[in-house]
Amino acid sequence: MLNNWVVMPTCLPTVLRRCHVCASDRFRTDGKFRVNAHHKVLDAWLLVLCATCGVTAKLTVLERVRVRSVRPELLDRMHANDRGLAAELLQDPVVRRRNRIALDWDDAWRLDTGGADDLDREVVDVSVRFAARIPVRPVRLISEGCGLSRAEVGRLIDEGKVVSAVRLSGKLSGDFAFMLKR
Secondary structure, X not given: OEEEEEEEEOOOOEEEOOOOOOOOOEEEOOOOEEEEEXXXXXXXXXXXXXXXXXXXXXXXXXXXXXXXXXXHHHHHHHXXXXXXXXXXXXXXXXXXXXXXXXXXXXXXXXXXXXXXXXXXXXXXXXXXXXXXXXXXXXXXXXXXXXXXXXXXXXXXXXXXXXXXXXXXXXXXXXXXXXXXXX
């Protein structure tokens, strides 16, 4: 029987960027946008707050874009301060590159195993799906989902008892599957 696990975000990630006031490197966001109109062009920013001093910084989303080229649904979502849109934009590589930011997903995700009770069987097939592009070490997911220590999971991988088509070292943010043989 195939077990389906889902890695899902619990909140928006921390934005890693240097604060110009206090030199902190962590910003938090709650999905607030600022939209400015200059005649026929728009600017839009996602607002982030320094985790230390609370100063507001702006992450550029749109810059000098003609009003007619912006989808009305996108503009409505920005005006409504849609947290889902904020999550989408934070994961957009173009927005991250333009604003020179990185994301820290520590304590911003959880693993939903669906209450899998058949993990004590001889062979367990597991499919892991990511609801968002959250970089996580597969060893951490396997240890959390199976109730094992990370060292024990590493030993099982070395012995060939945890098998996957993808490399289980490093971090992954895409779907994968593995088989655990006891």
